[in-house]
Amino acid sequence: MSSRAAIRYAKAILDQAKEKGTEEVVFGNMKSIDATLNASKELRSVLKSPVIKPEDKRASLKAVFADYDPSTLSLIDLLVDKKRSALLGQVAQSYVSLYNESKGIVVAQVTTAVELDASLEAKILAKVKELTNSSEVTLEQHIDPSLIGGFILRVGDVQYDASVANQLVSVQKEFSKRL
Known part of the structure; x- marks a missing residue:
């Protein structure tokens, strides 16, 4: 910040x-x-x-x-x-x-457990362009092995967490509520 x-x-x-x-x-x-x-x-x-x-x-x-x-x-x-x-x-x-x-470039940050391959990176770029209605999108990739799998996508103030680590935390919270 x-x-x-x-x-x-x-x-x-x-x-x-x-x-x-x-x-x-x-x-x-x-x-x-x-x-x-x-x-x-x-x-x-x-x-x-x-x-x-x-x-x-x-x-x-x-x-x-x-x-x-x-x-x-x-x-x-x-x-x-x-x-x-x-x-x-x-x-x-x-x-x-x-x-x-000023140039109308949208920056999307994707965090994954492993390096993205070219085809998956292209799919993410296309989806971000579709979601933001922007023709110029830059993808910043970060690697965090603690995610185990999946990804976290952040565009501006919006974050979508589809990581395995997040899903495990959700399951753990659900179990804790039921005990």
């Missing part, structure tokens, strides 16, 4: 990127920043640490994201200057959401 400040920064960078015609490049940068921060606990710790000097945070971020668009690098500078570098991940997520929304 992004904070209001992160959303404001994301809107500002999106507006700036639209003016320059670089919103797709910045979109790629933001997806990469989000993935990098999610993968690196150490980098997240550096950004949140009040002990690490802003110059060191800036140097670290510029080293990791050196070849990014100037708009993205100026955002990093701004966040460090304002002592809000810890918001970088949230800003990136907000930018991706705002970009998708």
Whole structure:
């Protein structure tokens, strides 16, 4: 969940990127920043640490994201200057959401116990397109072995849980009621 400040920064960078015609490049940068921060606990710790000097945070971020668009690098500078570098991940997520929304792209998240094969992925995409009346759908797949089988599909605020783990919990609750 992004904070209001992160959303404001994301809107500002999106507006700036639209003016320059670089919103797709910045979109790629933001997806990469989000993935990098999610993968690196150490980098997240550096950004949140009040002990690490802003110059060191800036140097670290510029080293990791050196070849990014100037708009993205100026955002990093701004966040460090304002002592809000810890918001970088949230800003990136907000930018991706705002970009998708502005392009009419629906993002569906599917969580399964194992990797989806191509035919099943195509069926899920077709069903989400049908349900949302959208021609552009992006599917984000997550793997969670604890589901045992089945899937969980989330589109916006709607979630459909057809996992074996959920069905087992339902059966357990039903048994508990009858005892």
